[in-house]
Amino acid sequence: MEFEAVIGLEVHAQLKTRSKIFCGCSTAFGAPxxxxxxxxxLGMPGVLPVLNKKAVDFAIMTSIATNCTxxxxxxxxxxxxxxxxxxxxxxxxxxxxxxxxxxxxxxxTAAGKKRVGITRIHMEEDxxxxxxxxxxxxxxxxxxxxxxxxxxxxxxxxxxxxxxxxAYLRKLHAILRYLDVCDGNMEEGSFRCDAxxxxxPRGQEAFGTRxxxxxxxxxxxxEKALAFEIARQTAxxxxxxxxxxxxRLWDANAMKTLPMRGKEEAHDYRYFPxxxxxxxxxxxxxxxxxxxRLPELPDARKARFTSQYGLxxxxxxxxxxxxxxxxxxxxxxxxxKGEPKQAANWVTGALMGLLNARGLSISESxxxxxxxxxxxxxxxSGVISxxxxxxxxxxxxxxxKAPDVIVKEKxxxxxxxxxxxxxxxxxxxxxxxxEVTGYRGGKTKLMGFFVGAVMKKTRGKANPGLVNxxxxxxxxx
Amino acid sequence: xxxxxxxxxxxxxxxxxxxxxxHIEPGDVSTFTRQMGEILSYVEKLDExxxxxxxxxxxxxxxxxxxxxxxxxxxxDPEDVLKNAPKRDGQDFLVPRVIG
Numbered sequence: 001m002e003f004e005a006v007i008g009l010e011v012h013a014q015l016k017t018r019s020k021i022f023c024g025c026s027t028a029f030g031a032p033x034x035x036x037x038x039x040x041x042l043g044m045p046g047v048l049p050v051l052n053k054k055a056v057d058f059a060i061m062t063s064i065a066t067n068c069t070x071x072x073x074x075x076x077x078x079x080x081x082x083x084x085x086x087x088x089x090x091x092x093x094x095x096x097x098x099x100x101x102x103x104x105x106x107x108x109t110a111a112g113k114k115r116v117g118i119t120r121i122h123m124e125e126d127x128x129x130x131x132x133x134x135x136x137x138x139x140x141x142x143x144x145x146x147x148x149x150x151x152x153x154x155x156x157x158x159x160x161x162x163x164x165x166x167a168y169l170r171k172l173h174a175i176l177r178y179l180d181v182c183d184g185n186m187e188e189g190s191f192r193c194d195a196x197x198x199x200x201p202r203g204q205e206a207f208g209t210r211x212x213x214x215x216x217x218x219x220x221x222x223e224k225a226l227a228f229e230i231a232r233q234t235a236x237x238x239x240x241x242x243x244x245x246x247x248r249l250w251d252a253n254a255m256k257t258l259p260m261r262g263k264e265e266a267h268d269y270r271y272f273p274x275x276x277x278x279x280x281x282x283x284x285x286x287x288x289x290x291x292x293r294l295p296e297l298p299d300a301r302k303a304r305f306t307s308q309y310g311l312x313x314x315x316x317x318x319x320x321x322x323x324x325x326x327x328x329x330x331x332x333x334x335x336x337k338g339e340p341k342q343a344a345n346w347v348t349g350a351l352m353g354l355l356n357a358r359g360l361s362i363s364e365s366x367x368x369x370x371x372x373x374x375x376x377x378x379x380x381s382g383v384i385s386x387x388x389x390x391x392x393x394x395x396x397x398x399x400x401k402a403p404d405v406i407v408k409e410k411x412x413x414x415x416x417x418x419x420x421x422x423x424x425x426x427x428x429x430x431x432x433x434x435e436v437t438g439y440r441g442g443k444t445k446l447m448g449f450f451v452g453a454v455m456k457k458t459r460g461k462a463n464p465g466l467v468n469x470x471x472x473x474x475x476x477x
Numbered sequence: 478x479x480x481x482x483x484x485x486x487x488x489x490x491x492x493x494x495x496x497x498x499x500h501i502e503p504g505d506v507s508t509f510t511r512q513m514g515e516i517l518s519y520v521e522k523l524d525e526x527x528x529x530x531x532x533x534x535x536x537x538x539x540x541x542x543x544x545x546x547x548x549x550x551x552x553x554d555p556e557d558v559l560k561n562a563p564k565r566d567g568q569d570f571l572v573p574r575v576i577g
Contacts, residue, residue: 017547024550033568034558038550042558054547075535082498084572132574141570143558268496273535281541 003199003237005230006207007165008157009222011172012150013182014126014190015058021125021149022049022092022277029188033142041125041147043088048276051076055149058181059099059123060282060290062151065175065297066118068103073281074122076274081267084141085128093124095271099151099280105175106299107167108317116168117156126150157196157207162226166219169193170321173219174298178323186217193222198243199233208233208243213257215249225250229257301326309333309340318348324362331369338380346372350390354397366397375403387460388412416463418470421454424462425470428453439475447471485514 020027023040040047063070077095103118126148131140153172159165173191176182184191198210213229216222228250233243248257296304298320305316305326320326325347332343351372355365375396379389384407395406407413415421428450429436439446447468454467490510494501501509555568564571 019547019549024545024548025552026549032555034555034570035568036552037558038552042553050543050545052547053544056544073541080496084570084575130575131569137574138564138566138571139573139575140566141572142568143570268492270496275535278536278538278543279541 001238002202003230003234004160004202005162005226006157006198006200006210007159007162007226008196009155009159009165009168010194010196011153011155011169012126012192012194013062013153013176013184015055015149015151016181016183017052017054017058017149019052020147021052021055021123022147025147027148029190031144033140034144036144037146041087042143049092049274051277051280052149055123056099056280056282057290058149058179059121059151060287061179061294062153062176062181063100063103063121064287064291065179065294066103066105066121066153066172068100068118068121070100070282070287071097073097073279074099075279076123076277077271078274079124079269079271081269083127084139085130085143085146087128087143087146091125091127092274092277093152093271094122098122099282105168105171107164107171109161109164109167114158114164116158116164119154119156121151121153124150124152162223162230165195165226166223169219169222171298174321174323178295178297178301180295180323186219189217192217195222195226197226197229197233199230199237208237209245211243211245211257212247213250214247214260215251217252221250221252224252224255225257228255232257295323298323305329309344311340311344315341315344315348319344322362328362328365328369332373332376334373335370336373336376336380338376342380343372343376346376346393350393366400367393371396371402378403378407382416382463383407383413385414385460385462385464387455387464388414391460412461414463415458415461416466418466421458421462421466421470424454424457425450425467425474428457429474436475447475450475485510485517489513 014027015021017027019025020036020041023038025036025038025041028036040049060070074094075097076092078090079093079095080090082089098120099122101120103121104115105118107114107116126145128141128143128146131142133139155168159168173184176191177184182190186192193216195213195216196210197213198208200206200208211229211233213225216225229248236243247260249260250257302313302316302320305311305320306313309316311319318325319329329343329347332347333340336343351365351367354360354367355362358366360366372393375389375392378384378392379386384392388407392403392406392412395401395410396403399406401409432450432453435446435449439450450471451464451467454471455462455464487506487510490501490506490513494509559565559568559570562570
């Protein structure tokens with residue numbers, strides 16, 4: 001029997017505010033334990049939470065960008081449970097009246113474009129951090145993260161493969177980064193994903209029993225965990241067993257999911273409206289103001305890159321996958337007159353190769369957009385050859401020097417003086433009589449050998465077009 | 478009164494006590510069941526009010542959107558934060574191990 005997977009994703013994204021959602025404590029990452037806490041986020045009696053306007057702005061912007069309908073009125077609720085990372089013994093979240101609902105975003109799949117539905121987006125506070133001691137039977141509690149603003153983005157169970165889930169996550173991540181409402185750092189937990197996955201015989205309408213997967217801190221791990229889990233559930237059913245509903249943790253070292261240890265307790269959160277917070281009412285004017293402030297989003301920018309710069313769908317997709325990368329490309333284009341296709345090749349090729357090799361992000365690039373533009377201008381105006389440009393680029397990455405300085409210092413200016421090149425051609429032909437005979441006898445592939453020899457003689461500086469032309473002229477004469 | 482008081486079961490009482498992490502003596506369960514039932518019956522008086530045309534409200538005041546600007550304000554001194562901690566290690570709270 002052939003099975004298909006049904007996948008839904010829940011993303012918790014940390015909103016990029018300076019202060020917490022209900023108090024003025026800092027949200028900065030990496031502070032010493034328990035230094036960013038106050039009576040409000042500690043859950044002391046008698047305190048009142050006050051909602052951070054910017055956190056709401058960010059969640060509304062995300063809702064608009066993901067085609068959700070923002071509720072006129074939403075309401076915070078208390079989700080009650082006991083756990084040491086939650087000092088109030090309840091988490092302030094949203095329940096029956098979330099901020100927004102019924103959205104979608106579009107992903108690219110092997111079979112073309114596909115819409116993935118978004119069920120809802122709601123706001124809530126994060127919990128603290130627990131570190132379990134390796135030796136003693138104790139856990140350490142750091143409440144700095146308590147009260148950090150989160151939005152939870154819940155998708156419809158619309159994805160059928162791990163690749164589709166990965167595409168959805170990358171697209172959502174890109175949108176949040178374009179909006180600049182979340183720093184998107186998966187390692188530090190500012191963008192976390194839980195996945196619900198079940199399988200069913202292909203063609204069957206009803207869902208199978210699902211497992212919830214947690215603990216995946218990269219896109220790749222989400223895809224791997226889903227692939228493992230789909231194979232595991234398929235094997236269980238093919239062996240005549242039944243999938244149990246449970247939470248499983250991805251172990252990235254063992255490359256498998258394992259059932260979460262601990263008591264199998266049916267949760268009873270007893271949600272009720274948060275009495276300390278007033279209803280949140282999003283008036284149309286508020287939503288309109290934010291809508292006007294939205295930047296160009298990934299899909300629109302990609303479409304513009306193909307129409308304005310004549311780039312291929314693929315190049316436009318790579319360049320717009322990250323806002324910073326797209327900004328970088330446009331900064332290069334703004335200050336050089338060269339072909340967009342050539343600039344795109346340099347950014348996606350040499351530059352991204354360099355960044356990957358050094359483990360840097362585009363914002364940490366040792367070669368600035370202006371410097372790359374200067375290099376492309378030298379190349380475009382024929383001052384240097386493409387081969388020399390690669391050398392200059394490497395030198396720029398190494399020393400941070402401007403390309404024209406490097407070209408001058410190393411004497412790399414392209415030689416386009418025909419008399420100089422002619423002299424080198426004559427020398428090469430005189431030094432290699434056997435190859436000349438061979439070429440004239442029909443071994444035209446030897447042209448590459450002659451070009452290489454001339455380039456070597458001119459230390460790579462000869463204009464390659466001219467070298468070819470002059471060689472042909474002499475050899476074919 | 479008697480009949481309504483039976484709406485809450487002994488099982489409910491044990492469940493609520495467990496959720497609230499309260500230890501109750503088995504001998505007290507029936508007493509609490511009766512007392513809780515009486516409290517609920519009293520509150521049920523509210524059912525007599527006709528609320529068909531009244532929208533559900535979580536607040537009594539006709540106001541909304543109490544918001545603050547995104548400004549960082551000083552946090553507490555960690556010594557004050559940890560003052561009530563039964564156990565601490567450095568600046569961490571220590572609690573009994575909660576996993577495995």
